[in-house]
Amino acid sequence: MSTPDEVDEVVAAWQRERPDVDVSAMHVLSRISRLARHLDRARKQAFATHGLETWEFDVLSALRRAGKPYQLSPGRLVAETMVTSGTMTNRVDRLVERGFVERRADPDDRRGVRVCLTASGRRTVDAALVELLEHEREILSALDPTRAAQVADALRTLTRSVRS
Amino acid sequence: MSTPDEVDEVVAAWQRERPDVDVSAMHVLSRISRLARHLDRARKQAFATHGLETWEFDVLSALRRAGKPYQLSPGRLVAETMVTSGTMTNRVDRLVERGFVERRADPDDRRGVRVCLTASGRRTVDAALVELLEHEREILSALDPTRAAQVADALRTLTRSVRS
DNA sequence: CCAAACAATCTCGACATCAAGATTCTTGAC
DNA sequence: GTCAAGAATCTTGATGTCGAGATTGTTTGG
Structure with missing residues (x-):
């Protein structure tokens, strides 16, 4: 070692x-x-650098990678981000204030809501993603690719183990 | 994979x-x-199982593994647990209330304080440690020992990489 | 078609954390 | 010795999260 x-x-x-x-x-x-x-x-x-908090990125990135039309239900966002529903309500409220998302009614379920990424939200999250990955590649460069792949595989195994 | x-x-x-x-x-x-x-x-x-919160264990275990006489300064506890000084003040307050630690004056430095583990605190953290490690070994059993050692080594490398 | 179980979201209060600054004491340069 | 710089701890206010429960709407068995 x-x-x-x-x-x-x-x-x-x-x-x-x-x-x-x-x-x-x-x-x-x-x-x-x-x-x-x-x-x-x-x-x-x-x-x-992009004026984003980590929790903001977590929500925006879930919407971004969902693909067009960049909208998910609060419940889906809860599952993606591992927080409680109360937390997500609060997060969406603040993202609406910042103009990064909008809340729309779900046409198929009157209980439901769709959280939609705005153009501004999309631009911001796209830029932040690039920045994040530059840093992450830098950190990960301490491991050669073969080892990194082995570690990823082991972590996948551990995740399954802890969840069961 | x-x-x-x-x-x-x-x-x-x-x-x-x-x-x-x-x-x-x-x-x-x-x-x-x-x-x-x-x-x-x-x-x-x-x-x-032992009526402990995670943050309580984090503090008590730092004191416990320091060895006799089971006392550390708040500043040292801050370094061990990766929280801010304000957080540690609050944590120690509540652990005093529960009777798990005591605050004593540092005889050599009148600014200083020593946080001391009580007998009750020690019994509790000792039992919790055993319980914790039973669970952790269970989780880690998904990896054979050789692989686990490789992963530990890679994580050590990554830690150094992210800190620099 | 009704009631009961279920589902999606939001509300609210408690709580833990952080960041910045205040307080108290120590140390070193002069 | 004194004063300024530094160190150790605590205080305070803002913030984000959780958990439990309330609300509103949907689904399903009889």
Whole structure:
């Protein structure tokens, strides 16, 4: 292994204090959690250039990648972004204020709503995506492509494991 | 690759909508973020058995693994847990209320404070650790040990990459 | 066709977090 | 010794999220 990091120190400390417990799982799982927090910060930085918050990008990008006509129900957005329905109501409200989305009635279900990306929202999210990926490729360049693919595959397996 | 997951769908959608952008970095980085959120939920579940919140465990475990006499400064706890100083003040307040820690004056620096784990706090965090690791080993069992070690190593590399 | 179960969205209050700044104390240069 | 710079902690106000429940509309079994 290369230079020790924070997680190596945490694991070493636990082994000293609790030699009766096998903490080796932390080498993978704690590292994922900590790395995710670092990635959040990096993303926040990347979006700041475009005056976007991370949560705004999360919603706008879900609409963008849905393809034309760039509209999804709040429920669908909840599923895509892993937040609660109350949170999504709040997010959509603020995105409407900023002029990035519009709320329209669902013609087929009077309970339903469609959240639609505006032209302004689309331009913004398109630019932010490019910026984000430049940063992400930079970060990921620390891994050669073969290894990156192996890691992606392992993470896919883990995701299935934790969800069941 | 095994069965496609949410990230595979997201990447495929982006490739359809933005064929001009290379989104392959998401296979690793988005998966890390999403997996971290799933892990948070799993941890929350594990701690609920012991009446602990995740943030409580984060603080108590930092104190516990520091070893005897189980005390650290707020500043040190901030560094260990990746939160701001204001957050830590609040957390320590509430842990004092629950009787899991005590605040004592630092004898060498009158600005300083030492946050000390109580016997009750120690019992609780020790039990929660065992529970947490049982769950984590279960999740990680989806990967054979060799692969897990490779992933840990790659994540260590990525952490260094994102921090610089 | 009615009632009950179900579904989609929104409302509301509690709560945890952050960022910036205030407070109190320490240290080092002169 | 004193003063300015720095350090450790706490305070405050704004913000975003969650969870539970309310509202409105749809579906289905009898």
